[in-house]
Amino acid sequence: MVTVGIIIYPDIQALDLAGALDCFGQANQELLAAGKQPYYRHYIVGLTTAPLCAENGLQLTAQYSLDTCPRLDYLIIPGGAGARKLTVNQDFMHWLCLRSVDTDKVLSICTGAYLLAHSGLVNGLPLATHWRFAADLQTRYPKVQVNATELYVKSGKFYSSGGMTAGIDLCLAVIEQDLGVAIAQAVARELVMYLRRSGDQSQYASPLKIQHSGEQRFIQLQQWLLVNLTKPLTVADMAEQVALSERQFRRVFRDRFAMAPVQYLQQLRLDKARSLLLCDGYNLRRICNEVGIKDPRSLIRLFNAAFGCTPGEYKQHFC
Structure with a gap:
């Protein structure tokens, strides 16, 4: 079973978290409906396990702290106003760099790109983010190739998406890699997505x-x-x-x-x-x-x- 860890922090964008959870969770439901075993196990990981608030006021509690988090196959970094603040947390940035070494995939959603850029792990690599923050991200991290046009990009183990809903497109792309196009399409239908978009489409594609x-x-x-x-x-x-x-x-x-x-x-x-x-x-x-x-x-x-x-x-x- 693939373990998926999703980072939470104060002032996270709740939709980034919920979108990823619903995508991988629905993939499990589709497998169960087909008489198969679930493929993903989710972990919510925080700096601590103390309650915190998302940007929209939603209260969240992590299952694991950085110190107690089990091994992860995939690590997801949602965006939010708190992402820029979290870059100065040396304990978290150190943990992110260490965990990325033995993690198969690292995904950033929207402004979660700030954390990935700050880590130095994607220096010289393409990194997608929401178009509104692209210029600022590029100025702060000139060694990163900021991509403000495509829905999501991939370079080795590092995946990144544009805006909040583009994070769902990215998760669907990962599900397609893991489980095939039929499961990915079934998840998209269940989430009532009008279409399943590929990464090289514009963030404003019709x-x-x-x-x-x-x-x-x-x-x-x-x-x-x-x-x-x-x-x-x-x-x-x-x-x-x-x-x-x-x-x-x-x-x-x-x-x-x-x-x-x-x-x-x-x-x-x-x-x-x-x-x-x-x-x-x-x-x-x-x-x-x-x-x-x-x-x-x-x-x-x-x-x-x-x-x-x-x-x-x-x-x-x-x-």
């Missing part, structure tokens, strides 16, 4: 029918498109990826997803563009280069048609 369909060849096509957005992609390129003629591909795609392939590609590009708008250092021309849109005027026209506002107005609303 719900897309292509993933909800469960058709592996189209899911793989989506991943290929996201990697190659900067290129001048054609419908023929897309058809080749799923081993269909261009004519057949157009028909099958429209029948499955009620949109033309070019509309879908444009939606991916615009989703990536609106995510990059919220990142420091991205002007319209650079965003166009990143997402394969011809020029800023085209981006403004397409953005306004899709979202009812200009890129500048969108950025002003969120920033």
Whole structure:
């Protein structure tokens, strides 16, 4: 059985904790329903076992303190306002570094990235966090490659996610690695998630029918498109990826997803563009280069048609 330890501390974001618990707990329930044994065992670990309050006032109590915590296979570090304060706790940071040595996976959720960055364990590695805190995190920890656009990233044993709900996407990805796509999809359905998103989607990606369909060849096509957005992609390129003629591909795609392939590609590009708008250092021309849109005027026209506002107005609303 895989042991999953989730760290709690004063001013933790309760949803980060609950999301992880519900994902791995529901995976156990799906296994039991299939006549199999549970796969995960959860431990709630605090600095001590004294009661504490989450950011929203929820009272929490750890099962184990740092000193009494058993061996862990996975260690999850939720975010919250208290994460930045916890970086100055030398006892905790020392414990985190020691525990990470013999832990198979270390996951940070949202601003839990501050603790992982402060440890030095991910120097030179990509680290995802919520877009709102990305610039500050990068300034404080210049040796870390902060990623503010993707839902989650992985480098070796270290996993990290963007915002709170992206932590659920990350946990589902780990469950898929451990137990397969069917269990991960079942957990997502039980949690009433509209879709199960992959890590390289934007933190602001729209719900897309292509993933909800469960058709592996189209899911793989989506991943290929996201990697190659900067290129001048054609419908023929897309058809080749799923081993269909261009004519057949157009028909099958429209029948499955009620949109033309070019509309879908444009939606991916615009989703990536609106995510990059919220990142420091991205002007319209650079965003166009990143997402394969011809020029800023085209981006403004397409953005306004899709979202009812200009890129500048969108950025002003969120920033």
